[in-house]
Amino acid sequence: MHKGAGDAFAAAFEMIVTPALFGLFGWWLIDRPLGLFPVFTLVLAGIALAYETQKLCASYRRSLDEALQQRRAGYGQGPQ
Secondary structure, eight states: OHHHHHHHHHHHHHHHHHHHHHHHHHIIIIIHHHTOOSHHHHHHHHHHHHHHHHHHHHHHHHHHHHHHHHHHHTGGGOOO
């Protein structure tokens, strides 16, 4: 139970902090010195958010596949 809560907290932290950091870097390094509307801020934050979402979905899909394989392995054993 605690491992699942820790994993969920880590995933939520990554989903928030990583795009925020990429957005800040885009603003500090590119948008602010060039005086642009926060174009790179939004682009970099969007790329980071898309990557984090894809990573989370792949991890969830992998855990579901592992759970399915464990259930299938126990089908032929009958009641314990």
